Amino acid sequence: MAASLMFVLALGAPMIASAQCVRDAFLAVSSPAPTGGLRNAVELTEAQLLALPTSIITTSTEWTPVSRFEGPLLSDVLKLAAVQGRALRVFAMDDYSISIPWSDLAQYGVILAHTRDGERMTRRRFGPLFVIYPRDKFAALQTPTMGARFVWQVCRIDVE
Template identity: 30%
Template sequence: MSVTVRTKQLLVALTLCFFALPVAGKTEQILTVEANGKIASYTLQDLSNLPQAFVKTRNNYVDDITTFSGPTLRSILEQNGIGPNDDIELHALNDFFVSAPAKDAYNYNVILAILMNEKEMSVRDKGPIWVIYPIDEHPELNDDIYNGRLVWQLDKITLK
């Protein structure tokens, strides 16, 4: 086999891999929910296929009013049998976690943001999932307690 043919084959293989990367990223598990003895897994595609909610707000980690979108936390909790009287833990990729009452998701439009200003968020940019509270819509949410629940790089929700 000549060097030219081998080089062309290598370029074709690399091109195919390059175009497959975005698809692979959407099919990898990025969120698990542990509740009632069961574990549910979600990919970015799974979360994208759910009804999307939008929250336009600011918080301590963005300078301007920012548009976030993704499924509601409530929808994920309901799918997994977690009700408003339960307590949950929100876990991040770096092993940080915070406890929160599930009622937050039932009382407010809390979302699992997968887009910020219509763009997917990388791990470096607080993604792929960032828990967002609608702070600007509800002045009572502009508090350190809720600010501490804005978990970025969310990868697991557990029922306590």
């Protein structure tokens, strides 16, 4: 990642990272360097993340019953990193990754949830960060292709 902008959310204890995660980083957001040069790192504390405006999506997922998910809009998190692109590749702690079109962020109001039903999510319960769409409001989100975009245990996002 030497040639990419690193945006690190330092929330709580360091995680045991997979090959796709950045060691001792809670979340890394990177984008290609326009000139191929090195980028600066920015760290966000848990307090800063929680200070972002919170959005709520009440929905079910393929793995959960209807639940109240809370967290910042994913677009707000990316604004803090000053990144833009056509798509995001979201990585989970277990090395799962999926590409999400940038247009989904505005079309569906995708959030990076940290809380479910009033409790902070843990690694054992889909956390600490979970990409959530308002699945129950849109029939188009109730397909296997869209279900694959609900990523839990998010540890890294690469802007493409």
